[in-house]
Amino acid sequence: MGERKRNPWRGDFPILGTEVKGKPLVYLDNAATTQKPQVVLDRLFEFFARENANIHRGVYYLSVQATDAYDQARARVADFLNAAMPQEIVFVRGTTEAVNLVARSFAGPRLRPGDEILVTIMEHHANFVPWQLLAEETGAVLKVAPISDAGELELDAFENLFSQRTRIAAFTHVSNSLGTINPVAEMTRMAKSRGVPVVIDGAQAVGHGPVDVQAIGCDFYAFSGHKLFGPYGAGVLYGRKELLDAMPPYQTGGDMIESVSIEKTTFREAPERFEAGTPNISGAIGLAAAIEYLEKTGWKSIRAHEEDLLAYATAKIGAVPGLRIVGTAPEKVGVVSFVIDGVHPHDVGTVLDTEGVCIRAGHHCTMPLMRRLGISGTARASLSFYNTKEDIDDLVTALGKVVSIFGNAGG
Numbered sequence: 001m002g003e004r005k006r007n008p009w010r011g012d013f014p015i016l017g018t019e020v021k022g023k024p025l026v027y028l029d030n031a032a033t034t035q036k037p038q039v040v041l042d043r044l045f046e047f048f049a050r051e052n053a054n055i056h057r058g059v060y061y062l063s064v065q066a067t068d069a070y071d072q073a074r075a076r077v078a079d080f081l082n083a084a085m086p087q088e089i090v091f092v093r094g095t096t097e098a099v100n101l102v103a104r105s106f107a108g109p110r111l112r113p114g115d116e117i118l119v120t121i122m123e124h125h126a127n128f129v130p131w132q133l134l135a136e137e138t139g140a141v142l143k144v145a146p147i148s149d150a151g152e153l154e155l156d157a158f159e160n161l162f163s164q165r166t167r168i169a170a171f172t173h174v175s176n177s178l179g180t181i182n183p184v185a186e187m188t189r190m191a192k193s194r195g196v197p198v199v200i201d202g203a204q205a206v207g208h209g210p211v212d213v214q215a216i217g218c219d220f221y222a223f224s225g226h227k228l229f230g231p232y233g234a235g236v237l238y239g240r241k242e243l244l245d246a247m248p249p250y251q252t253g254g255d256m257i258e259s260v261s262i263e264k265t266t267f268r269e270a271p272e273r274f275e276a277g278t279p280n281i282s283g284a285i286g287l288a289a290a291i292e293y294l295e296k297t298g299w300k301s302i303r304a305h306e307e308d309l310l311a312y313a314t315a316k317i318g319a320v321p322g323l324r325i326v327g328t329a330p331e332k333v334g335v336v337s338f339v340i341d342g343v344h345p346h347d348v349g350t351v352l353d354t355e356g357v358c359i360r361a362g363h364h365c366t367m368p369l370m371r372r373l374g375i376s377g378t379a380r381a382s383l384s385f386y387n388t389k390e391d392i393d394d395l396v397t398a399l400g401k402v403v404s405i406f407g408n409a410g411g
């Protein structure tokens, strides 16, 4: 247990001390969701135990306190993304809702038949299906940028796909299936130099370091709080203020209006215009607590540990007989996807589960990518800063069990 004990952050996450099927939990599914530190759990408890009230509408103490905490959460997220102001942060359910909001409210009204939407083949369905549907509805055309066999975006091909008709470019910062980090600043420059607005799916990027939306130059940036060590149901859409203010509401109801009469309703500016109804107050506050925790922990040490761990995991996992790593781009976060000759990824996941090792198996909501790679799915270990080399060793030992059970089924 030495190595696990030496990791300075594991003790902050109560779940990591638990056992699964009598074995220490080895949690390697951080791309699906991250575990929550005690400080986030404490903050949620504190909020419900002592501060809970609905926001905005109350003149009494508790409501004012809750409103303040919600506003502070927005400011903390703005700081984390280096947004120009807190009003550029819209709280939504998650990345999925954020992308749908931009597709429906920003892109939809701008699209005419024959216009083009540019995405990449490595998109999660959350940043693919909304654009595909919108294209079908408006008569626009979906253009899909290719990748190399290593899982790296073909940047020249991406650039060549821009045309006079390109109306929006939507791409992922980091691939959830491959771990590839895309050169989003360069991609954004390519789009903006042609006057094309940019939406970035940051779901897999934020858990590995802060993001500077102004340095990237994008118009929209989406992420999910639960992948950033925060609660479920609290996600973020960053949007440039002047764009958000010019967009029609996505949903309507309470809290987002300026005035309502029988004849006409007028709407508030962003971000309230996009937060109809009671928002996820506790979720936003919990997310802010997660960001505060990460800042105190220090992104530099988090990054250094993750890079070391990825190199170790790549070497150890890659040495398992009959196993092939899928996604070997030079710039990667801690995601190791792999296939084993003759063994279905779900069988890999099931055998690993008997050893207390949690990984994900399947298409990872990237079916077009899997088709491009000529496979139906992968097994995927995804790392975070609380993982250790011991976790990787346990995974590799369990993979040995997979290989011995299925033998040389693939020949």
Ligand code: PLP
Residues within 6 Å of the ligand: 031, 032, 093, 094, 095, 096, 097, 124, 126, 127, 172, 174, 175, 176, 201, 203, 204, 224
């Ligand atoms: N985009 C990417 C790259 C993802 O990995 C995910 C989730 O795995 C999503 C979008 C969707 O996130 P959510 O389900 O939290 O909306």
